Amino acid sequence: MTKPPVLILGGRSDMGLAIARRFAAAGHPIQLAARGAQGLEADRADIALRHGVAATLHEYDALKDAPDAWIDALPNLPGVVVCAIGYMGDQPTSEVDQVQAAIVLRSNFEAPALILAAFANRFVARGSGALVGISSVAGDRGRGSNYVYGSAKAGFTAFLSGLRNRLSGTPVQVLTVKPGFVATRMTEGMKLSPALTAQPAAVAAAIEKAVRRKRDVIYVKPVWALVMLIITHLPEAVFKRTRL
Template sequence: MTEITPQPGPRLRVLILGGTSGIAEATARLYAAEGADILLVGRDRTKLDTIAADLGVRGAGRAEVAISDLAAPADAAAELSGFAATLGGVDHILVAYGILGDQAEAARDAAAAERIMTVNFNSAAAWCLAAANLLESQGRGSLVVLGSVAGDRGRRQNFVYGAAKAGLAALVEGIAHRFAATGPRAVLVKPGPTITAMTAGMTRKGLLWAKPEAVAAVVRRAADKGGPVVYAPWFWRFIMLIIRFLPASIFNRLDI
């Protein structure tokens, strides 16, 4: 009797916008372990090349880089189409870049506030809409976008950044609703405070701080299954539920 050897399935083709972010790099390593083809997009070629080389060692089928100023896309749809062509098609798209900015500066300087909004909402929205059109045209695939728990309620410590993330949340949830009967999926992942370069100036101690690897595991699962909004780690869903429903008389006394 002839033994039939199972043939491996096609490799996932993964596009990561913001490939040098800590969460993106940790997520890319998970994809690499699956043998996926990965295209990392960002501005820092040296860092992207280093990450790509590491992904190759970790098992990626292909690990390539593309240089783009994601915060100022001239034509997001055309660029995205080019990225997909480089991969030979795309299955998963991760939008993972952003800036925290300085709330005190943004509160007094309109240009600083505009920069936070432009990077975290305007440009991200352009990429998300382009990705939605691409995935809808092929009838399959996943768009996963990194949001933030900061978007759940305006707080004095980061309300400009939070406003941008709140807008992005509404956009991605709308795309998920649009996809409901068409095949692709869109997911917003809302991390809590995470130990990455973005939070380097903060006191990063306590049980509420997550490592990028923990958030990456949530991101990777979200590309395959789950609802349109996922918190990372999971307990932030309940923390933010409490914060959202606190009466203003109590909320306004909190220094958060």
């Protein structure tokens, strides 16, 4: 049986590429979508050669392309869409620069939500498909150190939850992924606890498995579920004085 194509939105990111490789290893054709997609030719060739699957590149600008028109221009509708779009920005800059803050909010909430919603409608019409949104533990509670990014991820998490609720009873899966810290370009140079930090390949493996098993919400490292349980249950009077 041929496996359905997997589309990676944000295919340039370390996580996006790791997810592409993992699904390719499982035999899925791969569509990589990113800005300046032609720059990913070496990665495309690698995926195709290593795993003997078809791999294609698709130019995609999450903040500019209109979702419906962009999807209609794809050569074929994928079976699985993984949204690995994200932009953390610099929190102090986002506090004073509304243009940057808007880009952070739009990149982490508006754009991912709108494109997955557009895919959702097509998947429901077709009667199959999986929608994977990579959100963040930063969205579980707003913190002073990154709440612009965190609040956008909170919005995205809520959107995925609502979409999953709406689509329950249809064959379409909606998976929310909260990876915790991941060793990628975005976190390079940060001091991260090794016990809380996952490798991109581990995130990818967890996602591929969660899609197969039709899961709803996953933390990649289980310890994060506990950490966030504690953080979300701290009384606000206490939480507001923390520096996390």
